[in-house]
Amino acid sequence: MDTANATKAAIGPIRRETLQHSAVAELRAMILAGELPPGSRVPEMQLCEQLGVSRTPLREALRILASENLVELRPHRGAVVTPIDPNEIAAIFEVMEALESLAAGLACRKGTEAEFAELDALHDQLVAHFQTGNRLAYSTVNRRVHAVIVGMARNPALETTYAGFAAQILRARSLANYDADRWQESLTEHEGFMTALRRRDAAAAGALLAEHSRQTAKAVLRALRGNGAGSGSGDAASGAA
Amino acid sequence: MDTANATKAAIGPIRRETLQHSAVAELRAMILAGELPPGSRVPEMQLCEQLGVSRTPLREALRILASENLVELRPHRGAVVTPIDPNEIAAIFEVMEALESLAAGLACRKGTEAEFAELDALHDQLVAHFQTGNRLAYSTVNRRVHAVIVGMARNPALETTYAGFAAQILRARSLANYDADRWQESLTEHEGFMTALRRRDAAAAGALLAEHSRQTAKAVLRALRGNGAGSGSGDAASGAA
DNA sequence: AATCATCATTTTGTATACAATCTGGCACAA
DNA sequence: TTGTGCCAGATTGTATACAAAATGATGATT
The missing domain is CATH 1.10.10.10 (Winged helix-like DNA-binding domain superfamily/Winged helix DNA-binding domain)
Structure with a gap:
């Protein structure tokens, strides 16, 4: 046939x-x-x-x-x-932290050489976009970096779950342009976990990616709540980030 | 709700x-x-x-x-x-391990006294069912214990994601009655993380629940693959449990 | 004037009819 | 016998028509 x-x-x-x-x-x-x-x-x-x-x-x-x-x-x-509820986003970031950490650890053990090379190439692009000041391109490549890492974990369940949460976070980000200072920090953190990944150091990479996720959460949530763009009603929102 | x-x-x-x-x-x-x-x-x-x-x-x-x-x-x-693919189940367990660990940690910090009391009561039921040899009741209460812990994390995203994966695992279990020896082990592990939870020791509880999840995965996957009930084609299934 | 009941409009929930696609088998030719 | 092309049956994808429920306005009553 x-x-x-x-x-x-x-x-x-x-x-x-x-x-x-x-x-x-x-x-x-x-x-x-x-x-x-x-x-x-x-x-x-x-x-x-x-x-x-x-x-x-x-x-x-x-x-x-x-x-x-x-x-x-x-x-x-x-x-x-679906309205953007800062509490929901905070909750998602809590899970994301665990997922990124898991992904990084698995990626170190299961990623192919070609994928690690791709990561390096993407990271170089990231640096270039930062120096150029091209914010849109930076965040696009940024998402791709994380997607590649998750893909390297060889775990469809993780990949699907991650993608769903990433979409929610993207939506939240789009309506709250967050701190400019955060940009430099973000790149520094990328340098950090990339170093760990290059060493195939699962524990360090996991910890550093988790920390990166945590800092991103803090910045996004601060922007969200400062902006007051959300339509949700606040509750026990404090302890999340 | x-x-x-x-x-x-x-x-x-x-x-x-x-x-x-x-x-x-x-x-x-x-x-x-x-x-x-x-x-x-x-x-x-x-x-x-x-x-x-x-x-x-x-x-x-x-x-x-x-x-x-x-x-x-x-x-x-x-x-x-959806056919039960042992590799898919293995992947789900990998994520579940991270989720249960996360849930345990959050539960220690956010759970109410009433919920901790409920956990204790459920655990007592678990012991009783074990002694009676009532396997069905045991596994029902078992699921409820984990659900309560996840609920105590105060994280809707975590709760939803967990529920979805739990359903898949339930389906996998139902077609492969797994090892009888595992029962005793399972209860012992429950005793372990319950002790940590009673102390509100987030780190220990997280680690012990992750370990429990890992052992459960190992037993379920062994049963699944031994049974040959799955319809999936094997691949990189080894490193999961 | 304010409140409540009632009704018309609008929107969603459901059922059915029609069109497109896939599956399996059959006839026909090499 | 084997392979190919084609057709019939069955199943899914889509559109439309009808039923039920919610929303908003209107008017009566207090």
């Missing part, structure tokens, strides 16, 4: 993406880009004509996004883009 | 649960009970008449279960109950 498919595929790459799948991708992009701001209502019919699909695939897409915590579904009351 | 629901329910228990929601609950129960065995195909129409709902809510329910990794959806090819 490979030959049959190959023949057909060679002639025409049969468009084979379900509408719901592309709807999920598009909506997720919209939300992560801040196009649909946190807390905004998301009427189904409006999105239908916006995306050019009917309600059925759109609703299924919303269910998927709800499972990623990108939207909230209230029965009979519609969907809203 | 119980209190909020209780308030409304107290005035008028307007039993209005959407069909999709109850369909999710019922299907999830079926899957976790092993009624729908891992790997089995799940034709939509068959489930429709079995649950007495139409395809629309059922499909949305399947999407939700897919996001929990309880079913897999292949486009145009239907859904199957």
Whole structure:
């Protein structure tokens, strides 16, 4: 059957993406880009004509996004883009700290030479973007560095969980441009755990990445709370960062 | 959340649960009970008449279960109950170890006296069930102990993530009755981390719960692989437990 | 004037009908 | 016999129509 498919595929790459799948991708992009701001209502019919699909695939897409915590579904009351609750973000960072530490340790033991080389290359880009002052490029490469480290852990469960939390944090960051001083600190911390990674020192790398995560959390949360951009109601928010 | 629901329910228990929601609950129960065995195909129409709902809510329910990794959806090819892949389970246990350790540490700092008392009571039940030889009751209480600890961490993100992984592990356990010797070991480990928890010793509790998780992983994976019940293809499975 | 009940509008939840795709088997030719 | 192309059945993806619930406004009553 490979030959049959190959023949057909060679002639025409049969468009084979379900509408719901592309709807999920598009909506997720919209939300992560801040196009649909946190807390905004998301009427189904409006999105239908916006995306050019009917309600059925759109609703299924919303269910998927709800499972990623990108939207909230209230029965009979519609969907809203999940508001950024500083307490939720603080909680996510608590878990992220553990995940990054785990990832770093596993990466030291399971990463390939090629991956370590890629990490080095990415880190060089990071330094370059810092010196150029290109903030957007820096944070893009920054995310990629962490993603590569997580990937090196050879753990799909970890990877999926990490990606979900990373998306939430990205959303939180986008609405609170955080401290400029933090930039220098961040790079210094990157230098630190990169050194540990180059030595394949699992314990040190884990500890340093955890510390990096903790400092990032502190900065993001300070920006979030200072900004007052969140829509959540504060509670036991103190002890988190 | 119980209190909020209780308030409304107290005035008028307007039993209005959407069909999709109850369909999710019922299907999830079926899957976790092993009624729908891992790997089995799940034709939509068959489930429709079995649950007495139409395809629309059922499909949305399947999407939700897919996001929990309880079913897999292949486009145009239907859904199957997610097969138990020992490598996947090993990966989940790796993450669980980190999560349990995190939870124990946080629980020591954030748990209330009432919760610690509840833990003690549950532990007593655990001992009783062990002495009685009631294995089913033991494992039920066992799960509850861990759930309470996780709940004491006051971290919704952690709680949700933990619950998802716990469900997967439960499924894996159900199809491989694991070692009887393990039972005694398990109880001993429970005694250990309970002692640490009573002292509110976050570091020790974290370490002991991580160790407990690691030992459980080893036993479950040995049973899984010995049984040959999984459908996955083996790879880099060795270093996990 | 304020409060409560009632109703119309709007939005979501569900069912069903139609279109596209996959699977398996059959006939036909080499 | 073996391989290929094609067709029929079954299953999924999508659209639309209908039912139920929530929201907001309107009017009556106190």
